[in-house]
Structure formats: C-alpha cells, structure tokens
Amino acid sequence: MTSANEQGDRGGRGQRERRERQEQRERSRQAGSFGAAAGAYERGRPPYPPAASAWLVPDAARTVVDLGAGTGKLTRALRAPGRELVAVEPSDGMRAEFARVLPGIRALAGTAEAIPLPDASADAVVCAQAWHWVDPARAVPEAARVLRPGGRLALVWNSRDESVPWVAELGRLLREYAAAPTEDRQTDRVGAPFGPVERRDFRWRHPMSVPEIVDMVASRSYVITLDPAVRAGLLDRVRALLAAERPGEMPYVTECHRAER
Ligand SMILES: C[S@@+](CC[C@H](N)C(=O)[O-])C[C@H]1O[C@@H](n2cnc3c(N)ncnc32)[C@H](O)[C@@H]1O
Numbered sequence: 001m002t003s004a005n006e007q008g009d010r011g012g013r014g015q016r017e018r019r020e021r022q023e024q025r026e027r028s029r030q031a032g033s034f035g036a037a038a039g040a041y042e043r044g045r046p047p048y049p050p051a052a053s054a055w056l057v058p059d060a061a062r063t064v065v066d067l068g069a070g071t072g073k074l075t076r077a078l079r080a081p082g083r084e085l086v087a088v089e090p091s092d093g094m095r096a097e098f099a100r101v102l103p104g105i106r107a108l109a110g111t112a113e114a115i116p117l118p119d120a121s122a123d124a125v126v127c128a129q130a131w132h133w134v135d136p137a138r139a140v141p142e143a144a145r146v147l148r149p150g151g152r153l154a155l156v157w158n159s160r161d162e163s164v165p166w167v168a169e170l171g172r173l174l175r176e177y178a179a180a181p182t183e184d185r186q187t188d189r190v191g192a193p194f195g196p197v198e199r200r201d202f203r204w205r206h207p208m209s210v211p212e213i214v215d216m217v218a219s220r221s222y223v224i225t226l227d228p229a230v231r232a233g234l235l236d237r238v239r240a241l242l243a244a245e246r247p248g249e250m251p252y253v254t255e256c257h258r259a260e261r
Helices: 004-030 036-042 050-056 092-101 137-148 165-177 209-216 228-245
Strands: 062-065 086-087 106-108 123-129 146-162 196-209 251-259
Touching: 036 092, 036 209, 050 146, 050 196, 050 251, 086 251, 137 146, 137 165, 146 165, 146 209, 165 228, 209 228
Parallel strands: 062 086, 062 123, 086 106, 123 146
Antiparallel strands: 146 251, 196 251
C-alpha cells in the first residue's frame, strides 16, 4: 500500500518533472528562434572589443572554432593572418546570414553538443552569447574532444552596462515582459578535463543609432517569441524611452571566461 506521504512525494515529483519539461521546451523554442530574425540580429547586436578577443584567444591559435556563431559577430573579431576559423551553428537562417556577411569562412551545421569536426583538430573553441543554451554535460566533453591538449575554451557575453541610468531603465522595461535566459551562464559547469575558469570584464561603448537599439531589442530570443501584439507594445515603449533620452551609443560590459584543456 502507498502512504499519503509517498503519494504526495510522487505528485510533487510529477509536477516538478512536468514544469522542468515545459521549461526545457521553452528554452528549445527560444534557442531555435534566432533564424527568423537573423537580419535584425546582424544589424542590432554589438561587436566584441579587440581587447576582449585578444584575451580570449591566444595569438598562436591557428584553428579556432566558433560554437553557436550566429551571424559571426565574434568570428570576424578573431580573423588573423594564417588562422583558420570554422563556425558551427544549428540555425539555417543564422548560417545563411553568416555566409552573406563572411563568405570566405566555413560555416557548418552543428551544435555545441555534436561538433562536426575531428578529435584534436582545434587550438581554441569559443562560444559567444550561447553557452547558456547548451547542455554542459555534453558540450564540455565535446569541446575537449575537438581541442588539442593545451587548447583553450573561451566563453563570452556582451551585456548592457546597467550602471548607466537610462540603460537600467531599458533593462527594467525588458524584464517586465520576460526574464532574459542568459542569467545562468553555466560557466561553473565547465570542469575536467579543463583547468580553472579565469574571468575578466571589459567596459566599452558602442556607437548606436536609435533604430539600431530598437533592432537590438527586437532580436532578443525572448522578444522574438512574444505574442506579436505584446511584442509591438514593448517595442513602442522602447522607442518612447529612446526618444526621451536620444542616446548615440550603448555602454557595454563584455564578460569573458577562459579555461585551458
Ligand atoms: C545569441 S546568439 C549568439 C550568436 C553569436 N555567437 C554572437 O555572439 O553574436 C545564440 C546562438 O546560439 C545558437 N544555439 C542555440 N543552441 C545552440 C547549441 N545547443 N549549440 C550551438 N549553438 C546553439 C543559436 O542558433 C544562435 O545563433
């Protein structure tokens, strides 16, 4: 016979599992949403500052793999004489935009969990603004597999610098509509065979017009997937805030993490 407590435990576990499955479905829906907005993404998202890309990838790295490369925002910052860059990107729409803006660089269909490259074939594996989407239990061994011993895993995010008041106000507005999924960076789940994860932040300002800032908001995964009327309402409020502030640049913090295999 099953006790009321056991039934309660099972009911609680069932509810938790259903909630986790629902959260996983929502993450997959958002992770897969980028292709539809690849053009806005390319126009609206910031580059990575040279000081950050130099800290992330050693000069000597000859073969560099960019996981979740999107439209190649980080890839283009890593170009160097004699270096081969390979992009890995699951979204067809993002790869099409990548091929348009960076036609000379190989872009392969694949994911961080299944990288379509041979063992020990890369000196650095980078992942920009995408490690929060991956399953680290599969992506960490996969990155380790394609890296040569001594190779570098580099993870990076550009965040708006909310120490600036109007940027904080924009952040509050966005959080009213949806929680950004980048909050759990999962950098604490890197582990063996990688050594300790080092962290450094770079503060900088990116010149941006008001329409470019609106594109940047419109290309966030959690904005793309909003109900169309709700999305239009949010974008109107963003335009109103920007009309009052008339900013000509966006302050950013680039959060960098690196670990050696
Ligand atoms: C926010 S975009 C970042 C694009 C680019 N790295 C950049 O910095 O602009 C996130 C990218 O991760 C990709 N992505 C989602 N899930 C992924 C996975 N499991 N493995 C690799 N890439 C993934 C998406 O298709 C999207 O292009």
